[in-house]
Amino acid sequence: MTGLGERVRTAIDAQVIGPRVWLYANYHCNLTCSYCLTESSPRAPRRELAHDLMVAVAVEARELGFRRLGLTGGEVFMRPDIVETIAALARILPIVVLTNGTLFTPRLRKRLRPLAGRDVALQISLDSAEPETNDAARGPGNYRRVVAAIPRLVADGHDVRIATTLDRRDDAALERLCTLHRSLGVTDDRHIVRAVVRRGRADEQGVGVPVDHAALFPEPTVTAEGVFWSPFGATVRGGLMDTDLRVSATILPLADPIASLLDHADARPGGNDGLIGIR
Numbered sequence: 001m002t003g004l005g006e007r008v009r010t011a012i013d014a015q016v017i018g019p020r021v022w023l024y025a026n027y028h029c030n031l032t033c034s035y036c037l038t039e040s041s042p043r044a045p046r047r048e049l050a051h052d053l054m055v056a057v058a059v060e061a062r063e064l065g066f067r068r069l070g071l072t073g074g075e076v077f078m079r080p081d082i083v084e085t086i087a088a089l090a091r092i093l094p095i096v097v098l099t100n101g102t103l104f105t106p107r108l109r110k111r112l113r114p115l116a117g118r119d120v121a122l123q124i125s126l127d128s129a130e131p132e133t134n135d136a137a138r139g140p141g142n143y144r145r146v147v148a149a150i151p152r153l154v155a156d157g158h159d160v161r162i163a164t165t166l167d168r169r170d171d172a173a174l175e176r177l178c179t180l181h182r183s184l185g186v187t188d189d190r191h192i193v194r195a196v197v198r199r200g201r202a203d204e205q206g207v208g209v210p211v212d213h214a215a216l217f218p219e220p221t222v223t224a225e226g227v228f229w230s231p232f233g234a235t236v237r238g239g240l241m242d243t244d245l246r247v248s249a250t251i252l253p254l255a256d257p258i259a260s261l262l263d264h265a266d267a268r269p270g271g272n273d274g275l276i277g278i279r
């Protein structure tokens, strides 16, 4: 193991940094959610990471001692090549794929079926058990499509998780949502709840929790515009990438941005799991 690899392993074990490297596959999306951190929409600049680059990042991440991958966007299933990319990445490290859950046509589900039983989790956004509340932020018809897709993906044998983003915590509403996800075949340990983060469109609207280096657990995040401190740092405002949480404008060799991130992370108290996480 290299000196840097030893440093990464020690930092992960001490919870100074996360064990996962995130990849922003693209920034465009079929939805236009009101709190979107990345100002994603069908017309947003794509900012795609090439397949080969994502594979190269994953290989080096594994060599450096990282233990998992995360794939996010935008909506990753907007990319015609993404199933092949997920399959390639899953051969390198276990992966969680974040998706809005609205594009799972029978054709896409058929292409995804070989990934069932592999170390691939599909993490689908669903914010409320009430369609009106969910769709107010995520768009008309979103609830109907997501609630239809989840049990189909579970039946296909996938590891399905649900991610809920809340502006205000309401325990009774959350319990109704938990009853719903259990009925769809998703257990409590597969349900992630987090606060809206005040970046991107959420910042424009003045909602959510402000974040900075101190509030965010460091998880290296690779985008077409460089490497960031956290997936919550690689955000867009006014059409431009935010750079306050960017670690490096270059990506490869990954060792360089990882060394910079570790230098910053070492200044944080060990075991501090930050305020916000999407793991």
Ligand code: SF4
Pocket (backbone or CB within 6 Å): 029, 030, 031, 032, 033, 035, 036, 037, 038, 039, 040, 041, 073, 074, 075, 100
């Ligand atoms: S929050 Fe997710 S699903 Fe909604 S517009 Fe942004 S990237 Fe798309």
